[in-house]
Amino acid sequence: MANYQHILIAADFSEHNHAVMQRAKELAASHQAKLSICHIVEDFPIADFAYEPMISIDIDMRDALVDSGKKQLSELAKTLAISEQNQLLELGSPSYDIVRLADENKVDLIIVGSHGRHGIKMLLGSTANSVLHHAKCDVLAVKLPEE
Amino acid sequence: MANYQHILIAADFSEHNHAVMQRAKELAASHQAKLSICHIVEDFPIADFAYEPMISIDIDMRDALVDSGKKQLSELAKTLAISEQNQLLELGSPSYDIVRLADENKVDLIIVGSHGRHGIKMLLGSTANSVLHHAKCDVLAVKLPEE
Numbered sequence: 016m017a018n019y020q021h022i023l024i025a026a027d028f029s030e031h032n033h034a035v036m037q038r039a040k041e042l043a044a045s046h047q048a049k050l051s052i053c054h055i056v057e058d059f060p061i062a063d064f065a066y067e068p069m070i071s072i073d074i075d076m077r078d079a080l081v082d083s084g085k086k087q088l089s090e091l092a093k094t095l096a097i098s099e100q101n102q103l104l105e106l107g108s109p110s111y112d113i114v115r116l117a118d119e120n121k122v123d124l125i126i127v128g129s130h131g132r133h134g135i136k137m138l139l140g141s142t143a144n145s146v147l148h149h150a151k152c153d154v155l156a157v158k159l160p161e162e
Numbered sequence: 163m164a165n166y167q168h169i170l171i172a173a174d175f176s177e178h179n180h181a182v183m184q185r186a187k188e189l190a191a192s193h194q195a196k197l198s199i200c201h202i203v204e205d206f207p208i209a210d211f212a213y214e215p216m217i218s219i220d221i222d223m224r225d226a227l228v229d230s231g232k233k234q235l236s237e238l239a240k241t242l243a244i245s246e247q248n249q250l251l252e253l254g255s256p257s258y259d260i261v262r263l264a265d266e267n268k269v270d271l272i273i274v275g276s277h278g279r280h281g282i283k284m285l286l287g288s289t290a291n292s293v294l295h296h297a298k299c300d301v302l303a304v305k306l307p308e309e
Contacts, residue, residue, distance in 0.1 A: 016181075016184035016185055016187070016188045034163075037163035038163055038300070040163070041163045045192050129294060129297075129300075129301070143294060144291055144294055144295055147276060147290060147291055147294055147303050148291055150276075150303075150305065151305065152305055153185070153276075153302065153303060153304050153305050154276070154302070154303045154305075155300065155301070155302045155303075156294050156297075156300060156301045156302075156303070157300050158297065158298065158299055158300050158301075
C-alpha cells in the first residue's frame with residue numbers, strides 16, 4: 016500500500032500533546048512523509064451587545080491570541096524540526112479549518128489528539144470526531160490520557 | 163515512541179474493505195504488532211408483534227447471519243494470514259462491541275473504514291465516529307472512496 020506522503024498534526028497545546036507529536040514523528044519517519052503542524056485559534060465573537068460592539072478590543076484580543084498561538088506552535092514545531100512554512104496557524108473553527116487546511120495542502124493523514132468524554136473534555140474531544148466526520152483523508156486519533 | 167502491540171481491524175465486508183486491510187497489514191508489519199480482525203453482525207430485533215413473537219425464525223435467521231459472517235471473516239482474515247483465534251465475530255452493536263472487544267483483547271490501535279456522508283453511508287460512517295468517541299485506545303479511520 017502507498018505510504019502516506021503528507022501528515023498534518025492538529026495541535027491543541029494541551030499538556031498531553033506530546034503523545035500526538037511523538038506518534039506523528041514516528042509515522043512520518045516510517046513513511047518518509049512530509050510533516051506539517053497546524054493550530055486553529057478558536058474565533059469566539061468577543062463583544063458586549065448591551066453597549067456598543069467592542070470592535071477595537073475584539074481585534075486586539077484576536078491579534079494577541081494569534082501571536083501567542085504562533086509562538087507556541089513555533090516551539091512545538093521546533094521539537095520535530097518542522098520548518099516555518101509547514102507551520103499553519105489560523106483563526107477560525109478547529110473542526111472546519113483543520114479539514115480545510117488538510118485539503119488545501121494535499122494532506123493524506125491528519126493526526127489529532129482524542130480526549131476523554133468527561134466535563135470540559137467532552138467539548139474538546141468533539142474536534143477529533145468532527146475532523147473524522149468531515150475529512151477527505153485518513154485520520155489517526157491518538158488517545159490522550161485522562162487527567 | 164512505543165510501537166503498537168496489538169492492532170484490531172474492524173471489518174465491515176464492504177467492497178472497499180481492501181484499503182482498510184492493506185493499511186492494517188502495512189502498520190502491523192512496521193510495528194511488528196499482533197493483528198486481529200473483528201466483525202460485528204448487527205443484532206436487529208426480528209419479530210412481528212402483530213402476531214406472536216417469532217422466536218424460532220428469529221434465532222434461525224441470526225444463526226444464518228452469524229454463519230455467513232464467520233465465513234466472510236475467515237476469507238478476509240486468510241488474505242492477511244490472521245489465524246482463527248484472532249478472528250472475532252459477534253452478534254451485537256458495532257459501535258459498542260468493537261470498543262469492548264478492543265478492551266478485552268488489550269488492543270492499542272483500532273483500524274476502521276470511514277465512509278462518506280451521503281445517503282445510507284451517513285449511517286455506516288457513524289460506526290467510525292462512535293468507535294472514536296468511545297475507544298480507550300488510538301483509532302485510525304481509513305477514508306474509503308465514494309461510490
